[in-house]
Amino acid sequence: MGACEHFEPRIVAFLCNWCTYTGxxxxxxxxxxxxxxxxxxxxxxxxxxxxxYILKALLDGADGVLVGGCHPGDCHYVNGNYxxxxxxxxxxxxxxxxxxxxxxxxFRFISAxxxxxxxxxxxxxxxTLKELGPNPARTLWLA
Amino acid sequence: xxxLLVTVGQDGRTQALREFLAKLLEVGxxxxxxxxxxxxxxTITHVLARDVGxxxxxxxxLAPVMPVNAASVVSEVVRKGPRGRVAALLRPCEMRxxxxxxxxxxxxxxxxxxxxxxxxxTCDPVAYREASGRRDDLPVREACRVCLNPTPSEAALPGITxxxxxxxxxxxxVASLSDGLDQGLAAVIEKLGLTEGEAAQRKRKEAVQALMxxxxxxxxxxxxxxxxxxxxxxxxxxxxxxxxxxxxxxxRVACPLCYCRECIFDTDTFEYETGQxxxxxxxxxxxxxxxxxxxxxxxxxxxxxxxxxxxGSCEAACPVxxxxxxxxxxxxxxxxxVFGYPPGRSVDDELPFTTFREEELxxx
Numbered sequence: 001m002g003a004c005e006h007f008e009p010r011i012v013a014f015l016c017n018w019c020t021y022t023g024x025x026x027x028x029x030x031x032x033x034x035x036x037x038x039x040x041x042x043x044x045x046x047x048x049x050x051x052x053y054i055l056k057a058l059l060d061g062a063d064g065v066l067v068g069g070c071h072p073g074d075c076h077y078v079n080g081n082y083x084x085x086x087x088x089x090x091x092x093x094x095x096x097x098x099x100x101x102x103x104x105x106x107f108r109f110i111s112a113x114x115x116x117x118x119x120x121x122x123x124x125x126x127x128t129l130k131e132l133g134p135n136p137a138r139t140l141w142l143a
Numbered sequence: 144x145x146x147l148l149v150t151v152g153q154d155g156r157t158q159a160l161r162e163f164l165a166k167l168l169e170v171g172x173x174x175x176x177x178x179x180x181x182x183x184x185x186t187i188t189h190v191l192a193r194d195v196g197x198x199x200x201x202x203x204x205l206a207p208v209m210p211v212n213a214a215s216v217v218s219e220v221v222r223k224g225p226r227g228r229v230a231a232l233l234r235p236c237e238m239r240x241x242x243x244x245x246x247x248x249x250x251x252x253x254x255x256x257x258x259x260x261x262x263x264x265t266c267d268p269v270a271y272r273e274a275s276g277r278r279d280d281l282p283v284r285e286a287c288r289v290c291l292n293p294t295p296s297e298a299a300l301p302g303i304t305x306x307x308x309x310x311x312x313x314x315x316x317v318a319s320l321s322d323g324l325d326q327g328l329a330a331v332i333e334k335l336g337l338t339e340g341e342a343a344q345r346k347r348k349e350a351v352q353a354l355m356x357x358x359x360x361x362x363x364x365x366x367x368x369x370x371x372x373x374x375x376x377x378x379x380x381x382x383x384x385x386x387x388x389x390x391x392x393x394x395r396v397a398c399p400l401c402y403c404r405e406c407i408f409d410t411d412t413f414e415y416e417t418g419q420x421x422x423x424x425x426x427x428x429x430x431x432x433x434x435x436x437x438x439x440x441x442x443x444x445x446x447x448x449x450x451x452x453x454x455g456s457c458e459a460a461c462p463v464x465x466x467x468x469x470x471x472x473x474x475x476x477x478x479x480x481v482f483g484y485p486p487g488r489s490v491d492d493e494l495p496f497t498t499f500r501e502e503e504l505x506x507x
Contacts, residue, residue, distance in 0.1 A: 050442075050445075051442065051445040051446075052407070052438065052442040052445065055438055055441050055442060055445070056438055059437055059438050060423065060426070061426055061427075072501060072507065073501075079499060082499035082500075082501065083496070083499055085499070085503075085504050085505075085506070086482075086495060086496060086499055086504070087445070087496065089481050089504045089505075090445060090448070090449065090478045090481060090495075091445055093474075093477040093478050093480070093481050094441060094444050094445060094448070094474050094477065094478060096477070097370075097374055097473050097474055097477045098373065098374065098378060098381040098441070098470075098473075098474075099373070099374060099375075099376060099377035099378045099379075099380065099381055100377075100378050107505075107506060108506055109506050136377060136378055136379060137378050137437075138426070138427070139426075139427055139428060140378065140379055140382060140427065141424075141427045141428060141429040141430055141431055142379070142382035142383065142385075142386050142431050142436070142437070143378060143379075143382045143431075143436075143437040143438075
């Protein structure tokens, strides 16, 4: 597909309650502008995001999935973010192997005080997904 | 590691192995022996044998079929106490699956006497039954043709390794006792009247090396072929490979490593309302039903491919013969490479999902 001017990617975002969700909230109250392409889902920990949720979103037509967790050492549950990183690494390998591509799934550490980083991440992700074009699974009746 | 020799008499290897296994039972090396047995001509099942006579009559330690991956059966038998030692005759892929199950706390290693045995491949159990066990001309399964582990990993679980690759009947069968084997048990086994097996072991190891070169070449060609068919063509090609899936989930049942006691795909999560079906099919223009085929297989890959031992039980269990071994081999090769994790090598290797390092992967 390549770049497409009228294509607005849909991003499902699984955001950790303690850090990234609060960071997104800070971006809002700080009136930082960022594209309205994300559909946030608050989760208690990035470590609770089973790859199945991400796959479900992608196969149902999300163009990208963002998982946001606490910085290393900051996890409210001690090490959920480290475990998420391992699961996401496995998921990425599988996405690459079967033609979805790891670029559609982003895992980022964004703290509660990093509203600006959250906004910047969303901007970057939207730009990347516009380059990638729509997720082919969206209109694939077999998936 | 101590190499002994099981001599093979006029009645052949099967009989020699039956005698060896029966002796293990007789001298109390184990309370029971789990071994493949012939139930009817060509029908092989596992039996948890306690009667020496049954072992001598029915045990088929060399039958070239794997009715189920024995790791699943062993796990079922030794998951809960009270204690008793079960000797289990295991192919290399069964041994490796059992090591993974031990790490997943679904088998108690103290209850197992693992007897690994060389494996040159198995054929389709249905074809074997239809041929009434005449084994010579049956094709070996794809999973076995490209198997990179024809010999059991000797350090996997304390026990015995039976080796015959490269040996003919006059050479006998090598029985090596692993270093971790209980001293008392080792002493009992050494008194079974076995002879010295070092020379035969050397011969076997040379043959194994040559075999591994062939296998490596077959595996590389297989992966190259598989990837050119699927990886480069996007998700649609992958979905087409799986399009015949009936949603029976037999692959999951047959998989020794799909370890959840209750699978999420059997829960209410996947009981959709009519409106959800209609919304999804509206968005896509149509919807394959039974639905969630791709989600199911990709999720299984995410959950268990790190531990996948490539036994091909999933494909053997598939009623519509989907190329599951091929797809899971592609996935597990990639995921295992992420952590350099060799499933089934040793109970001391950490399961990647149960641990982490602070400095690794991305993001940091």
